[in-house]
Amino acid sequence: MPSVVCLGETMAMLTPTGNVPLAEATELYYGVGGAESNVAMGLAAMGVEAHWVGRTGRDGFGTRILAELASHGVGVSGVEMDEELPTGLYVKVPAALNSATAESSVLYYRQGSAASAMSPAMLTNPAVSSLLEAAGLIHLSGITAALSPGCRQMLTAVLTAPRHGRLVSFDVNWREALWRRTDKAVLRTLANQSDVVLVGTDEALPAFGTNDEAQLRALLPDTAVIVLKNAASSAIALMRDGGRVEVPSLNVTVLEPVGAGDAFAAGYLSGMLSGLDQRSSLRRGHLSAACTLTVPGDRGPLPEAEVLERILACSEADWAGTHVAPGRIDSPALSGGQA
Template sequence: MNLADARERLRGNGFAVLGRAGMDFYADPPGTPIAAASRFVSHLGGSAANIAVQLVKLGARAQLLSCLSDDAVGRFCLAQLEHYGVGCDHICMAGGGLRTSLAVVETRLENCQSVIYRNGAADFAFSVEDVAGLDFGAEAALIVTGTALAAPGSRAATMAALAKARAAGLVTVIDIDYRPYSWESEDAARDVNLAAARACDLVVGNDVEFGLLAGQGGDGLAMARSLVAKGAAAAIYKMGELGAVTISGDEEFRTGIYATKALKPTGAGDAFMGGFLSGLASGLDLRNAVLRGSAAAAITVSRVGCAPAMPDAAELQSFLASTPEPACS
């Protein structure tokens, strides 16, 4: 699918997001190291859940495709998703000792720690059978996250969902979201993520993640360009504080990041994805959609949590109107 066709399809403003939801505990008050904390606050987390929340906050429709544990933690996540307005019709509740992921997180920039518990992860139980009954007809896009590719069952489900979405004419999107601890080897992670990226119209990742796709000694930016040359509508190569390089069939450009008083680094990528895609869905060109995603990320890292920290449409528009466009480093 070319970029013009992708932008037109995205105007439907309906998204299916496949991947993880979880429960996050933040050491409180902000700035407290986990080891010294006597109090924690809980929020919804998980990359796919966060992306879905940001999309809904910015006026889109979003449903989550996932599994949660059939216990109090899973029900907490389900209640939070419903609170934010994320569609939950295609979330299965898994028993048998499976558990929804937990993250214990610090709200600080220096030496920030995030300790994630993924033993017997319930979201890995999302299966091909769960995909078989999905009707993508009402959706504009399917977004998949790399965490769902790390286990055989959810990997097969993710690839089946991508094939089904492409057959239905949806825009397919991947956030590479590479977490080394979830994979048996770097080579396996490379092969699987590269196959998924080649099945997607929009590929988003950071320099380390595109470097993973390129292989040992490979050039991540060259890999991003290669994916576009071989059929992707666009690739966004994020470089942290150095901004991003965006590549499409028609152009390549760099953008910077918005200055903000950051409290922590977490949530930026998920907010970026929601801001970027909702921008394209609203008719913005590629550059302005990227800047919208960057602004959503800047707001999110300035507050505690991920889902609750993400801006709504009015707040994001006010930020963009009052903040100069960032210069490239």
Template structure:
């Protein structure tokens, strides 16, 4: 297995029209979850990925599992829970703006995950454990599960990649800062956005954010800069990777997870850090062109075909 990841994936209901949800009559159903987004993105790039979670033993849970499994992700460790439901969230489309998001996830099945859900055999043959800062925000037991998974990864010499992915709707800024900064100290690679980096470290410049997180324990830090690309820093190399120009942005949700998938693909392929970051930028750019979390993620063949396109470069 190339990558193991775990966390909550919810059913997404997206309106077919723009404007306040009170006036919306029709929705499209799909799924959304940072960890499963990364898993699907990696599978499309040719890798073997396992996604672990708890889902409600309900129609939305079955749909979610089937969707992710249908994309080629290993879902054999997914558990169904009769006591708690699958989480749901709604998007609200706004003209020329990112959509608003309304979560209905309190008390979901995924929030009941425990350390017993992640076992030695899930990680012992993996190359990378991918985590986000969303999972520890769901509940105390989820927080313990994340720390347990890091300990298992260390035991089996599995690289731990951590995307803070801060969701302040789930917990306070102070709690997020304390918990996620401590988590980052236990991980090999940390992938904050510029605002997340400022929250975690108090620094405002990419170089200073990366340096602070490396002093905190990370070996590699990549600071995502949106359309500007990313800044990367390790003991061996540092620098900026330019963003990929996208003429028409449809939906920004899922772009950061696409970046993570591309970056991890570069790591698995043995590329240099700068090459892996450039690949992350390319994959993230594809996500911007299509509505939905994962629908725009490219297959490896698409990246190969796009090598000569001046807008998509290494």
């Protein structure tokens, strides 16, 4: 299976422990988070050779990020550590703790970070260029494009370089706060230059002005596949030749929604890299997302290979009857109904 390079930003993450609001917290859980590195870890867990390429500060946060990714089997040889600029940081307040809005909130401290200083020059780093040349897939996101002009120029350089058979995937990952002062037309250009675009119906409206399938295909005519995610409803693959494949979402007992989008991307892309058809790749994305929705962290483990294969190959009726809950999968496709 070809290797994958996930190019973007990873930050240190802090969140309150215990059932207290941020202002009253005396302890914060310390982890790491980033859309592209989440996808890299998801791919590595599925047996794909995955690398994360980006920039961190030469500080404790940066060291923690590299150690965390390496511990999940992700290659970090293409990461640059800045001697002066710091690693970005974000603070996550879970929904149950955010009494003001009853929704999860995030505070970002990323301005002037090492990641915001990414530019086309990073692509000439021998450690980076060798990874890109050997990759079968390069995974990007709209988050990187919004960080700085240099970051946008770097993505443009990746997308306009000769492909030599490799594919480029682009997850829109819409972040309203990042795009307030940036021309959103940039997103459309970058997405249209990609082979695979992943976008939620809720993201498509602010990012592209529409979530209508026909209009999205017209806006992104050069993209081979647009994967349109309808949250808890379904995911739809819209092919350039007019083909359309829709797969319903699984029934899930949700514990924590964070990370499901990245898990879906890892599942779908791993299916595509394995040579699966669109229906099976979408199913793999759904199952990966479902497993993540049932754990408190950003990544949930997939079932064993035999269970995975039986669910991916099951009938439409058995797929509709499958339920994923914390620690178990109940499905007519499985002997005895559960795993």
